Amino acid sequence: MHASARQKLEHRLQPILDLLRKQGLVEQLIDRSEEDRHSLGAELLHRQHHQELRRKLAHLHPADVTHLLEMLPPDERSAVWGSVPASMAGAILAEASDPVAEGLIEETASDRLLNICEAMDPDDLGFIDDMLPTAIREELVGGMAERDRSWHETTVNYPEHSVGYLMTRDMLLIEAGATVRDTLKYLRSLEDFPDHTDQLFVVDERRHLLGALPLKALFLNPLKTPVSELAMPAPTVFMPEQDASEAGQAFDRYDLVSAPVVDSRDRILGRLTVDVVMNFLREEAEEDAFLREGLRRDEDLFGPVIESARSRWMWLALNLMTAFVASRVIGLFEGSIEKLVALATLMPIVASIGGNTGNQTVALVVRGLALSQINRENLRYLALKELGISVMNGLIWGSIMGAVAWLLYQNPELGLVMAAATLCNLIVAAAAGIVVPIVLDRLERDPALGSSVVLTFITDSMGFFIFLGLATFMVQGQSA
């Protein structure tokens, strides 16, 4: 029986974890004072472990070492990073999540860092550029060949979520006048192809993009065919300013492996490849899951406590404020609660059911917006549908909760209030579930992030208000 990919990865990493744990390597070295470490025995032990670690790491794929680093607490992470071969270190910095890469850069001595960065490919370097100390950055840029420098300066100036930031200049260009034979000759002259080369780009002498030539066309066609005949006339083309998540949708929709990036005059600037796009989409999804809960987009699982605690303050404050306002709504009705304490017990149910169903509508609308499936025409249909569902469910589940309240407190009027408030809050929830994400989208805020907080605030406050308001009429009616 073959092992799964996850098991295989664990299997590859286990010897290193064992090494780290069993011999208590790291704790020993960190806890020991400077002189002690240099005593002969400790020094030998240190070297021996370091070499074993280094040997084991050298056999792993850089992506696997990155994974290992991300799952280690700070001390062990440092020990492993110190043993990573210099040839692999650059790939790891480019692959690691931002806070992990930042931490690693911080603890690397300047000369080692400079060596690592000098060996990096300019595309990879662009991804960590903003984390490097200014001195290192200046030294690097100063040491670059002119062509590398201008490329580096181009890409780092595009925002992080843009096509320009993600594009590579590694691509194969061929002039329109060439034949299949010329192209094959050119390709044979190369030492290697850029990664993810599924097509060549056909250009004129001023690098205007004329079309894309799939590699397979070179196998399938006679040698004398001009490439201009084989090039597809209108491949999917991106602009560097474009949002990378749009490019991601296009890669997904049209099954692309690579696509050209051009400037406003259709001159080719670079190329976007599926690996970078896929990586971007995964990171974006992970970041969204974090931002939705008010975590920093790059919170490090094993980062320092104080930094993590402080980064969560804004979110705590925001949530306390909304909870406080909802609580003031309750405060308005303290008189009624004093007369009938059952209201305090039942009110969270009305608020909670509104929040849960409203968030369902939010999830539907957010996906519809993300996939551009919602427009003015079908919005009315969608709104009527969600309101229809909430009326239907409000009648059914409101009745059930009303009956429960009636039986529990032997108070039929309280049951009626419970049923009516549940129905009304479900309608509020459906309406808010549609309106909130759409308004955020119109305001150019990401509806996937803010909608839930706003919606829960509305359904909580309105749930309390509707239920306690209706109950106040009832209580006053009874006492009158």
Add this chain to the structure above:
Amino acid sequence: MHASARQKLEHRLQPILDLLRKQGLVEQLIDRSEEDRHSLGAELLHRQHHQELRRKLAHLHPADVTHLLEMLPPDERSAVWGSVPASMAGAILAEASDPVAEGLIEETASDRLLNICEAMDPDDLGFIDDMLPTAIREELVGGMAERDRSWHETTVNYPEHSVGYLMTRDMLLIEAGATVRDTLKYLRSLEDFPDHTDQLFVVDERRHLLGALPLKALFLNPLKTPVSELAMPAPTVFMPEQDASEAGQAFDRYDLVSAPVVDSRDRILGRLTVDVVMNFLREEAEEDAFLREGLRRDEDLFGPVIESARSRWMWLALNLMTAFVASRVIGLFEGSIEKLVALATLMPIVASIGGNTGNQTVALVVRGLALSQINRENLRYLALKELGISVMNGLIWGSIMGAVAWLLYQNPELGLVMAAATLCNLIVAAAAGIVVPIVLDRLERDPALGSSVVLTFITDSMGFFIFLGLATFMVQGQSA
């Protein structure tokens, strides 16, 4: 200035939306009775519109037509689907989300459906196989060539989230004895290459996988080189039973375009390609966002109301039950609330802040589990960190809320209770935020889906219990 991809798509689809809306084509045809529709004028209008629609649709990419169908309410969706060229219809069914594809299949006449399916490639057919009426399915399988049939039966029998379900048999194999020259000759003899061919697989005479030969190696090496020398010895290999999301992580981590799928004896069965993997990852993420809110994984934005309402009952019932239990916790303390009605006003704040911070811990742990970054060794570190954060934030924000409660009700003891309860519930939230997803993971349930409901239940109930329990001591102390 160039338009963005989203604008371009909207631009391509707009003429069709205009056609549908402006002329009220669909509503007219649907609302009209059968005889009326066959009156000469209506018939002419119908034909004219149908032809215009058909002409416009024929110019679009199938993925764009799918997008259009998914954003249309039922009636217009039917009208467009009826005008889709038969040659494009199969690709649309394979591309559309499940409920949309199901709806389209349901409304297609048997003979048209059979025609569409017969023209589909067996891989695509596998994706909609379970939605087809039995009669159609049997007729299709009966009409297949032996090789197609056995492939079809192989893939449809793998579960939907497995590598086997997603793999294609379209791949290029080359025997180990061949040279580069032989391979080029073989490739030139083909009419076309399978999509996403970045490598050939080198096999022995019994189809055992010996290695992978990147296409570029054929350009870069002399004609007489044996392919066995050029093949990479250990490419990433998948088994058909393997979970597709694991394969997705491997494609992302190792930047793959294609990878071989083999049986337990290393014989090659098929191939996994990046387009299918990317599509799977996107759908999985979308489904998770829905399942997290208790929506059916394939809820159709414009599906029928009753079906949608019913599919949400389980979720409503579950949430009502947890809210009801939390409410019974409040019920235990009705005596204290009667004595001090401010408790009813303040208690939702304590519950709410616990839920919000607990869900932050859940988000961190869920991502850590998904990326296999959490194991027994680092769990203790993570738990201590989250508890540390909750104590720190509990002291700070608990004090603030305590001070607010004190000032608001001029009751210093109430302030103390508020502060202590906030601190305690934050600690409960951190502990539950770690334990709940890890327990769900051990029970082989997806922690991304169930954790939030369970956590909110715990932080609500415990928030009420801690706050009202502490307050009861205080109230009793005051009255004693």
